[in-house]
Amino acid sequence: MKRLLIAAGGGGDAIATAMVHxxxxxxxxxxxxxxxxxxxxxxxxxxxxxxxxDFTGTVTAGPTLRLVTPRSAPRPPAGSLLPRLSADLRPALGLLDPYAGASGLARQIEEAAAYCEAGHVDVVDVGGDILADGTEPTLRSPLGDALVLAACARTGIPTSVHVVGPGLDSEVPEAALLPLLGDPLHTLTHADTLSVQAVFDWHPSEAGALLVAAARGIRGVCGTRDAPHPVTLGDASPHVYRLTLARALEINPLARALAESASLADAERASERVCGFSEIARERARAAQLGQEAGESPGGGTAPSEPRPLPRALPRPLPRPLPRPLPRPLPERFAEWERRTADSGIAYVTTRRIAEELALSPAQLTALRRHLSTATPARHTPPLWRLAAVEA
Structure with missing residues (x-):
């Protein structure tokens, strides 16, 4: 027998779900x-x-349910960190496939319950967008969480909904969530993070990193890459709250609208009606933009360059180019960036924010981490980084 849990939002929620378990x-x-x-x-x-x-090497656990293992791999061009995550987390990982809507997800959950011999489901969400009403201006990714609620309701299996780290995903503000949550069930501590501590050396989840930091006692304003505003770690940040499935459905109108969905296209249309947008459509637009910036033609591949006309006469000799300035040392670049960031009131940052805003390669990021950990050991407060202004 195994306990059955669902990481409602995917991505980093699987890490938090393992920690809550x-x-x-x-x-x-x-x-x-x-x-x-x-x-x-x-x-x-x-x-x-x-x-x-989209994967090779998955393990069959039911007619539609597949398990992801360290031997699994995404088929290019798709990418996924789940195979590596399955090696670092103690619970086994099963793949939720939402392409048949809530009805398809319900079948997968029923198969998982039979596989685990479980009579109860624990749903876990980091941040609390599983309780979004769809009107929040900062809401970005409500669909996965709402589909899980709708699917669990279809199964009839007793289900509890856990919200951990209210507001840490920057989608629904903590102040809006706390009146809905009641008293905390549990407060995560440093000891609770030990089972996942190595994951954040490589995984980019920012909400998960903030949750671990909060459980380890870090408090203050934290800057992330994937959010419009900084997040403040406070006393409620390491709390775990439990709600009934009925209460979560009562709060979440998108989940109720998804009850009869039989495809992901159905789910997208419901999201557009309730929330005013489809996050998948936004991803498509962003992916197309990134492809154009990389020089891909609309049909795929690299856009051909225009042929250059032949010169009418021999060109004049070009002036000797000025020597390029030597690139500044990485610690110097970081120090300048750090001063600007700290001046905005931010005390801690995620590794992902450092890497993306400084446009660091993996080798450069490794070198910078080594420099900050050895030159100023107190700077690293795993899995976050303390800015210099906090040390004064």
Whole structure:
């Protein structure tokens, strides 16, 4: 027998779900975490979620349910961190495929319950957008969470909904969530993070990193890359809250609208009606923009360059080019960036924000991490980085 849990939002929610499971039931209790392979363009250049046919090496656990293992791999051009994540997390990982809407997800959850011999489902969401009403101006990715709620309701299996780290995903503000959540079920501690501590050396999840930092006692304003405004880690940030499935459905109108959805296209249309947008359509537009910036033609591949006309006469000799200035040392570039960031009131930053705003290659990021950890050991407060202004 295994406990059955669902990481409602996919991506980094699987990490938080493993941590919540370890905190509530012990890290050694067998468990299966169902999660989407929906890891956004930072990991996967193909818009939307991946399905089992997008992977090799999955394990069959039911007619429609597949498990992701360290031997699994995404089929190019798709990308996914789930195979590597399955090696670092103790619970097994099962793949949620939303392409048949809530009805298809319900079948997968029922198969997972039979596989685990589980009579109960625990849904876990980092941040709280699973309780979004669809009108929040900062809402970006409500669809996966709402589909999970709708699918769980279709199964009839008793289900609890856990919200952890309210507001940490920058989608629904903490102040709007706390009146809906009641008293916390559990407060995560440093000990609860030990089972996932190595994951953030390589995984880009920012909400998950903030949750781990909060559990380790870090408090203050944190700057992330994937959010319009900084996040403040406060006393509620490491809390785990539990709601009934009925209460979550009562709050979430998109989940109710998805009850009869039989395809992902149905789900997109429901999101457009309730929330005014489709996050998958936004991903398609962003992927197309990135492709154009990289020089791809609309039909794929690299856009051909225009042929240059032959010169009418021999060109005049070009002036000798001025020597290019030597690139500044990486620590110097970081120090300048750090001063600007700290001046905006930010005390901590994620690794992803450093890497993306400084446009660092993996080798450069490794070198910078080594420099900051050895030259100023107090700067690294895993999995975040403390800016110099905090040290004064």
């Amino acid at each position: 370890a905190a509530l039931h012990g890290p050694d209790e067998p468990a299966l975490v169902l999660t989407y392979a929906w890891e956004r363009l930072v990991v996967d250049p193909v818009p939307g979620p991946r399905r089992p046919s």
